[in-house]
Amino acid sequence: MSSILLDRAETAAGTEPLGVTCRGLVYIYRLEGYDVVALSGVDLDITPGQSVALIGPSGSGKSTLLSLLAGLLPPAAGRLRVGDHDLVKAGPAELQRMRAGDVGVVLQGSERNLLPYLSAEQNVRFAQRGAPAGRSVPVPREVLGLVGLADAARRRPGELTPGGRQRLALAVGLANRPGLLLADEPTSQLDAGARTEVLTALADAHRAGSTVVLVTHDPDVARSMERVITIRDGRVGAEGRRGEDYSVLGRDGSLHLPPEVAEALGPGALLRVEPQPDGTLLLVPVDRPEEER
Numbered sequence: 001m002s003s004i005l006l007d008r009a010e011t012a013a014g015t016e017p018l019g020v021t022c023r024g025l026v027y028i029y030r031l032e033g034y035d036v037v038a039l040s041g042v043d044l045d046i047t048p049g050q051s052v053a054l055i056g057p058s059g060s061g062k063s064t065l066l067s068l069l070a071g072l073l074p075p076a077a078g079r080l081r082v083g084d085h086d087l088v089k090a091g092p093a094e095l096q097r098m099r100a101g102d103v104g105v106v107l108q109g110s111e112r113n114l115l116p117y118l119s120a121e122q123n124v125r126f127a128q129r130g131a132p133a134g135r136s137v138p139v140p141r142e143v144l145g146l147v148g149l150a151d152a153a154r155r156r157p158g159e160l161t162p163g164g165r166q167r168l169a170l171a172v173g174l175a176n177r178p179g180l181l182l183a184d185e186p187t188s189q190l191d192a193g194a195r196t197e198v199l200t201a202l203a204d205a206h207r208a209g210s211t212v213v214l215v216t217h218d219p220d221v222a223r224s225m226e227r228v229i230t231i232r233d234g235r236v237g238a239e240g241r242r243g244e245d246y247s248v249l250g251r252d253g254s255l256h257l258p259p260e261v262a263e264a265l266g267p268g269a270l271l272r273v274e275p276q277p278d279g280t281l282l283l284v285p286v287d288r289p290e291e292e293r
């Protein structure tokens with residue numbers, strides 16, 4: 001797959017990779033009669049240029065977090081910065097400008113990102129029409145080349161394979177050379193070959209200078225990212241880096257154990273915490289006193 005945008009020095013102003021800072025981020029869906037707390041205090045830093053997978057059980061808050069990063073949902077509490085944008089203070093005009101230039105969003109399901117009656121090239125051009133004044137955008141065929149669709153510029157989404165459509169959705173997300181690319185389940189419902197195509201396109205986009213954050217249920221896709229963040233019960237519960245797993249201490253002092261460990265111990269298990277001379281911590285399960293059983 002080709003490689004326009006590969007030289008960061010050549011990228012235009014505003015296309016530097018963007019970082020993300022979340023502090024105590026809360027989001028609540030307010031329904032008639034009751035509230036659903038989807039995010040309950042997310043603390044997360046993503047440095048510019050990182051590639052990050054958000055994984056976790058269904059309903060844990062991954063898509064909600066991605067929507068907040070995209071400025072599509074407003075935080076109920078906490079702090080959220082994407083590059084220079086303070087998403088707590090930003091008004092609708094700034095959020096729209098951000099999505100039109102700095103942040104590319106690929107929604108779940110390729111068809112939600114594409115206009116079916118336009119060719120691949122026209123879809124990319126359509127996404128470029130909102131680019132901020134002064135932003136130099138690549139010609140659509142170059143963006144298509146980045147996702148391996150240089151030869152499909154005249155085809156409509158319906159004439160592409162499922163993997164091709166998903167790569168076109170990525171091209172639309174990359175149309176304005178965003179510093180942050182957000183993608184929700186970009187490989188779901190694809191066969192192994194198409195999944196590899198999409199992963200290659202994502203890797204090329206990452207190398208070209210975008211920070212990449214994606215939501216996935218696919219462990220192979222997650223492993224292809226530099227960091228794997230596990231969202232549990234609306235907050236960051238664990239993190240994986242270079243094949244090593246870490247638990248993350250919550251701001252309320254709570255600690256999620258790996259699910260298989262938590263399941264083996266059972267809820268309410270009593271653990272003695274023993275700091276070790278080498279700086280590690282030992283958690284020792286102990287029996288509850290007779291009178292508590």
Ligand SMILES: Nc1ncnc2c1ncn2[C@@H]1O[C@H](COP(=O)(O)OP(=O)(O)OP(=O)(O)O)[C@@H](O)[C@H]1O
Binds near residue numbers: 031
């Ligand atoms: N539009 C909505 N209205 C009300 N509640 C919602 C809405 N969208 C999500 N939720 C609830 O918010 C919580 C988090 O949902 P979210 O979709 O962010 O989780 P997820 O980890 O992305 O799940 P999945 O992996 O199934 O997509 C869940 O309890 C869900 O039921």
